Amino acid sequence: MPLTLNDIDLPPNVEGKLNRAYGTKYSLQKFLELDPYEIIRTTHLLPADIDIALQCVSNTFYPFSRRQMSVWQMIENERDTITIFSTGCPIIDKTLNGGIRLGQITELYGESGCGKTQFCIQMSLEVQRTFRARGQEAKVVYINTESQIEKIDKRLKHISYYRAKTDKPFNIADARCLQQKFFDNIYLDIIRHYRHLEMTLIDRLPLLLNREPNIRLIIIDSLAAIFRSEDIMFEHHTKANTLQYFGFAMHTLCQRYNLAIVCVNQVQTQFGQKPTDLSLLSQPMILGPALGLTWAFLVHCRIQLTKTEKIEEHHPDSQQSQVVYDERQATTSIKTNVVYLRSLSIDYCYHIPKTNRCNYFIVDKGVFGSLN
Incomplete structure (x- = not known):
């Protein structure tokens, strides 16, 4: 459903005059498209009140505008x-x-x-x-x-x-x-x-x-x-x-x-x-x-x-080598596995x-x- 004037919070005097002039079901998108001088003539509000109304409507209709930040803040957040x-x-x-x-x-x-x-x-x-x-x-x-x-x-x-x-x-x-x-x-x-x-x-x-x-x-x-x-x-x-x-x-x-x-x-x-x-x-x-x-x-x-056709017998990061103990000769050797390389x-x-x-x-x- 499209957002209307009923979906925003405004000062009581501003909200009452806007509702009487346009109604509570008036679309926020249409309101933002109005000329500010036309709103003044229709509602008899002061320019300062019109600015407050437009800012509230804009913050509700464009929520990302409330997250404005400097370039430095953007770099820090990233x-x-x-x-x-x-x-x-x-x-x-x-x-x-x-x-x-x-x-x-x-x-x-x-x-x-x-x-x-x-x-x-x-x-x-x-x-x-x-x-x-x-x-x-x-x-x-x-x-x-x-x-x-x-x-x-x-x-x-x-x-x-x-x-x-x-x-x-x-x-x-x-x-x-x-x-x-x-x-x-x-x-x-x-x-x-x-x-x-x-x-x-x-x-x-x-x-x-x-x-x-x-x-x-x-x-x-x-x-x-x-x-x-x-x-x-x-x-x-x-x-x-x-x-x-x-x-x-x-x-x-x-x-x-x-x-x-x-x-x-x-x-x-x-x-x-x-x-x-x-x-x-x-x-x-x-x-x-x-x-x-x-x-x-x-x-x-x-x-x-x-x-690829390449093979590799041992790589330290793979931890493939296994220590093998030969009981007959009482020696220790390292057993390695052959792996096929991909690219x-x-x-x-x-x-x-x-x-x-x-x-x-x-x-x-x-x-x-x-x-x-």
Whole structure:
């Protein structure tokens, strides 16, 4: 309902004359559009009273005008506000200029087995640890569209237990309590149809965010799976319009509730660019992100994950090495595991150089960057 003169508090003499002249149901928007001299002639109020009335109406109709502050105050407030959270690895954080930013849509894309879901699970824990270090609470909404829930639950238990042990001195009881708190702050939802996702973005999530203002991360794993399953039903323009609609809804959630949205995307075969020869048969086939250009223009930061042929035997940060005691020879040796490296690179982002890249690997404790 539009705001009216009955919704504001005014001095009795001013309120009485305004109500007699315009009525209590007069819209505040129409009142602000009136000429002040016309209000004086109609109500016979003094100019000072008109100024008070216009200020009260403006403060009610434009509530943000009451939060005016200087540039210095804005800088101080931004310094005290968390605008970025860690991914859980200093090497990856350095590649991403600190981590994942609030207020924007970040996309992870890559072929199967690159660790996209592993990254999402780890970020759902790290955003809680980042805010807890500042004495605040952060919650996560994890929307799953393709993976089996048992696999996500099992992986989440592994990574959360190792994260809980690093937050406190080693104590099994304390670690279990903190692990349970990690679980309590994650809302897991399963969506298999684009209509259900549309209802979630437009109706269900705003209701949840109004009730739980501490939600700081929404993960959609993955967005492409919903549209690939519906490709037979979708025409190209309908699919583009639906993606645009979803993108605008995500932008609204990011800005209104100061949270980050991480979307997982899949890959599809595309023609590579070869300017010297325009023949389609001679152009190489490459793997590129799915969902097309319509979705690409709606993303703030796109991160590419790829497999490599490199292997690594041991990395200090991974804590993979195990001390093995040989009873026969009475000697101690270090047993190392071989891990396969993946590569993280920036496809495009307005605040991260495209040259930033790093290798990483996946172990039971989570995702770790590599210096090699």
